[in-house]
Amino acid sequence: MSWRTQIFSLTVHGILTLLVLLSPWPENYGLVWLTLVTLVVFECIRSQRNIMACRGELVLQSRQHLRWHQQDWLINGTPWMLKSGILLSLRQVNGKKRRKLWLASDCMEQREWRTLRNALLQSGSSQPDRRA
Structure with missing residues (x-):
């Protein structure tokens, strides 16, 4: 298992999450904001599962x-x-x-x-x- 690959994936997804959270959003865009944050979090989980699934000899x-x-x-x-x-x-x-x-x-x-x-x-x- 590659620690660098996992850390890289977590870093990229963390930066994307921060960009979505810290970007100025109009008040009526709450649903878009929540959807984007949810998509990034679930993509991060999927990425970590894919990394773990590729382990093996x-x-x-x-x-x-x-x-x-x-x-x-x-x-x-x-x-x-x-x-x-x-x-x-x-x-x-x-x-x-x-x-x-x-x-x-x-x-x-x-x-x-x-x-x-x-x-x-x-x-x-x-x-x-x-x-x-």
């Missing part, structure tokens, strides 16, 4: 194939790599599900992170690299 089985949540997935395209994380576009093997999965560097040990990053860099060596 990920096993890179080959350059374009991985196992996650007891399912086999293919990596579509070139992973988007930053120093703080990797964004993978996944397609389920023998299924129609598609997912975007953010792997944060703080959710695994540095040795595991370097190994995963190197394996993904080698698999995309024929394609342009989008590292930061």
